[in-house]
Amino acid sequence: MRDEQGNADRLLSRNEFARLAGVKRPTITKWARLQGFPKVLHLADGEYFTLASVLEWLDRRPIPAKNRAADEPADATYGRRARRRSVHAPETPARRTTRTGAGSSDxxxxxxxxxxxxxxxxxxxxxxxxxxxxxxxxxxxxxxxxxxxxxxxxxxxxxxxxxxxxxxxxxxxxxxxxxxxxxxxxxxxxxxxxxxxxxxxxxxxxxxxxxxxxxxxxxxxxxxxxxxRRLGSADYFTPAEVARLMAGLVIAEDAEGGTVYDPYLRGGELLRAASRTRQVQTVGGESPNRETLRLAGMNLAVHGLTARLRPGRDTPWDEPDEHRSPADAVLLNPPFNRQRPMARRRSDSEWPFGPPPRHNDNYAWVQHAVSSLTSGGRAAVLMTSQAGVSSDEEERRIRKEMVEKGAIEAVVALPAHIFPLSDAAVMLWVVRRPAPGPRRILFVDARAMSGKDQAGPVLSREAVESIPELFTDRLRLPEGERIELAGGGSATVAGADALRDTGHSLHPSDYLKGTRGAARSMRSEDTAVSLAELADIRSRVSTADSRVEELRTLPLTRASSGLPSGWRRLALEDICLIQAGPSYSRLGTDDRTKDGPVPVVMPRHLRDRRIVATGAECVSEELARKLAKFRLSPYDILCVRSGAMTEPALVETNQDGWLFGANLFRLRRIGAETVDPWYLLGFLSLATVREWIEDRSTGTAVPFITGQTLGRLMVSIPPIDEQRGIGASLRALDDQIAAHRNFARASEQARATLAEQLMEGVVTLP
Known part of the structure; x- marks a missing residue:
């Protein structure tokens, strides 16, 4: 008997029971009076039944002739109907089918x-x-x-x-x-x-x-x-990782009871990030866009937050201040470079650092954020990079005033491709109310601190976690020392003299040029190590090349039309158990950390038909045990379920026991003598197979394929010995591809190291 455990324990409400059986809700009430009716589970939020008990009950109930559909046979049961009506239910034991095991949510x-x-x-x-x-x-x-x-x-x-x-x-x-x-x-x-x-x-x-x-x-x-909705730059939602970084920078550890304000609500993501970062008492915001304001309200409410939201204006600084109370923290992603031809209602003297120029509102927004703070409050404001170095006289004057009055505490340069609909360079400013004199400013160049998820580039986890910690310690850091951050970033602290020397520039690159601290010090040994690693990789390249060269001696003959003798075609569901990854409610972002004993494989880790899980997030062994049916075994194959349909990857022996994420399918062979794993990997990597999958993927914004559809893929199956020969040949080519790519990366790294040390005089040529 095949394994039905993946779905058997799923709970059904009475409405779901009725829908699966194809009957009206009152029929379930009538059935409940009959002997052997499934046992009811009384939970906190209602009454439920296990799917296994429901199917067992329905299998014993034939469908009366008057209630049968036109395509249902005379011996049809409600159990057979239930299985046919829902992809959630397992199929009958008599017929092997796709077993996705997906959560009901997915x-x-x-x-x-x-x-x-x-x-x-x-x-x-x-x-x-x-x-x-x-x-x-x-x-x-x-x-x-x-x-x-x-x-x-x-x-x-x-x-x-x-x-x-x-x-x-x-x-x-x-x-x-x-x-x-x-x-x-x-x-x-x-x-x-x-x-x-x-x-x-x-x-x-x-x-x-x-x-x-x-x-x-x-x-x-x-x-x-x-x-x-194709929201424009004025309305698109702030990326979640950027929102968390902003909240982490401005909401203090002791912020319990504090208030957070977003002057330009988009989807409510900044206020959500604030509540997830620290325990805050009140969140509020406003937006001129009624649709996104409504979405923000729903977003916050769904996650248990009560917010004070109200319709706003494109120019909130023109509204009387009595409409809002100062906040302990302000999080702001304003619309960039908007021009307001009408005269502003606020007089020149009411701007804390001087009237902003008429050609855009960038400096109006950042001053509005400062004006919205309590005396000890702090704001995180997204600004264009150009705003920090602009030569416009009015903007330079405001920038100078903000620096000299100690209103700017940190500037972070963010990666260019992490914002939807824009490749513009963006900075994150941390600002406060004016102080008696200039403050030392932390400058962070995080432009290289990006990763990837299924939607594209994102700000890296290292940036989200390390930059707030660095900001907390900034007052203890010596001025001018360069600090290298995990994940490719760098930082330094600039004092008043350095700020004045650059004309009050607010671009990190102007303060990181030529700085050299203990973490940046270079050694001549670095070049020797890089070149030695390059030589080691080159030897592996030679080995891989030799194995591929041996393929030239193989006797290759052209077969006649059709499959060769002894070959056959089988559906993928007949040779593999197909298991979808756990739903986000079972394995969410909050469950994963940088450290832990059990890595979690995501779609981005599938490269060159291998799992390259460098930097993979991990979970505890306890959670991994709870998700045991989503653990990997050697020679399992992973393929993408949703998003970009990339090539599959094979699980290796050192990845035994790892977990896999929601947007992946795990294929596990039913019989070792039916199909060779390397052969199956090669077949699933064929361009024609990928086209077949893409043609059958559904969804508008993000394509996805169901396990039931994937299971219908027909696989060419030669005798097992031929499979092993084909798989070994393709594996040799895969090894060659990986070796050459590693060699190219190592060559680039060796060149970069050697060039930097030659130019700095750390090493010299004979």
């Missing part, structure tokens, strides 16, 4: 973002409008249980008696009522009315599926929404 995503999305949009609404619907439903489900139960009652109504447009209005009214109760601007119907569900049943199915979703799903869908 499978709900697959269901919601597939053909159902098109049906609800109805050819009129956009994908962003549909995502707004999902976000609204999750918001109500998480924050207002009573209202959610009223919505769920609709799913028990005969859908033929409901008008689709009337149901859209009903959902909008329920959402708006919850929004208003939280002081968030309502008006959801103006967005949702653009949806044109083809049938009420489609929208009812969406509501049912959202009953499985929570705060992690809200985050994932909010990220998709920002992509689909």
């Amino acid at each position: 499978l709900a995503h697959d269901h919601l973002l597939g053909p159902l999305a098109e049906s609800v949009r109805g050819g009129a609404g956009s994908q962003a409008d549909y995502l707004s619907l999902l976000l609204c439903l999750i918001f109500v489900r998480v924050t207002a249980r009573d209202e959610w139960m009223r919505l769920m009652e609709v799913t028990e109504t005969d859908s033929d008696r409901i008008r689709p447009d009337g149901l859209v209005r009903h959902v909008s009214e329920r959402v708006d009522q919850v929004l208003r109760s939280r002081g968030v601007p309502s008006g959801v119907y103006s967005v949702l009315e653009r949806l044109r569900p083809r049938a009420a049943e489609d929208l009812i199915e969406v509501i049912r599926a959202c009953d499985q979703l929570g705060d992690d799903d809200f985050d994932a869908l909010l990220s998709r929404f920002s992509t689909e």
Whole structure:
């Protein structure tokens, strides 16, 4: 009997029970009076049944003739129907099928973002409008249980008696009522009315599926929404890693009871980061964009935060100050380089460092942030790099005033490609209210401190963690000393004289040129070590080249059309167990750390058909034991489930027991004598196979493939000895590719080391 444990313990509500069986909700109540009905589990939030007990019960119940669908045979049971209706349920033991083992949350995503999305949009609404619907439903489900139960009652109504447009209005009214109760601007119907569900049943199915979703799903869908809505630079959401860095810099360790203010709310991500960094008492903000303000309110509420949000203006400095109280911390990602032709209401004397220029509002925003602080407060403000070195007379004057009055404490240069829709160079300024004299300023060049996730470049974890620690210790650092940071960054502290020598520049590169501290000191031995490593890698390259050269002697003959004798084709599901990674609710960001005994493999670690997990995040052994079914064994194969469909990778012996993340599938061979792992890796790496997967991937913003679809891939299977020969040949070529790439990287590093030391006079040529 095959292993059904991956899904057997999943819990179903009564509504889910009814949906799987294809009956009305009252039928479940009638069945509950019958002998042998599944045992009810009474949990804190309701009554549930295990999927295994439900299927066992339904397998014993034949479907009456009057209730059978046209395509159901005379011996059909409710159990067979349940398995057919839901990708969540395991298949019957008599037939081997794909076993994804995905969490209900992930499978709900697959269901919601597939053909159902098109049906609800109805050819009129956009994908962003549909995502707004999902976000609204999750918001109500998480924050207002009573209202959610009223919505769920609709799913028990005969859908033929409901008008689709009337149901859209009903959902909008329920959402708006919850929004208003939280002081968030309502008006959801103006967005949702653009949806044109083809049938009420489609929208009812969406509501049912959202009953499985929570705060992690809200985050994932909010990220998709920002992509689909194509928010401009004035509204796109701040990357999560940048938001955490900003919060870590300005919210003190003893900030309990403090207040945090965001003068230009986008999606609420800065206030969320603040609450996750420290325990704060009050968060508040404003935005001129009603749609993103509403999303921010939902975002904060879903994560348990009560915020004081209100509609604002593009020029909040023109509003009377009595509308807001000073904050202990301000987090601000303003719209860059906006020009305001109208005269500002604030007089020149009211600006703390002088009136900003008319050609853009950059210096108006940073001064507004300073003005919004308490006397001991601190603000983190994103600014263009140009603002720190601008030659404009008004901006230079303001910059000088801010430096000389001690309002600037730190400047961090961020990587250029981590912000959506822009490659502009961006700086992060840490500012305070004026002081009697200039403060020493910490300058950090973090432009190289980036990593990658499935969406693209991101600010690295090293930057998020190390820069706030460095900022805390900045007063103890000697001026002018260069400090190298893990992950490729560097930093130094500049005093008043150095700041004046550069004309009050606020660009880290002007203070890191030529600085040399203990961490930067160079040794002549470094060159010898680099060249020795290069020679060692070169020997490995020669070995790999020799093995590939041996392939030239292999007798290669052209086969006739069709498969050679002894070959066959099998579906992938017939030769492998297909397991999807754990949902984000089971293995989220907060569960992973830099240190730990069990690494977690993510899509970015799949390179050259190998797992290269340098810098991989880890989890505790205790959590790994709880996620035992997601551990890896030698010769498992990992392939991408969602995002860029890159080549698969083989698990090696030293990676035994590692975990794999949500956006991956693990393929585990059912029989060692059926398929060779290296052969299967080679087959799955074929360009034609990748095209097959991409053609069958669904989703708009981020493509994804289900385990059920992947399982239908037909694999050419030669006899096992031929498989091993093919796999060994391809492995030799893989080794050669990896060796040459490592050699190229080592050559670049050796050149950089030698060039720097030659130019600095650390080493000399004979």
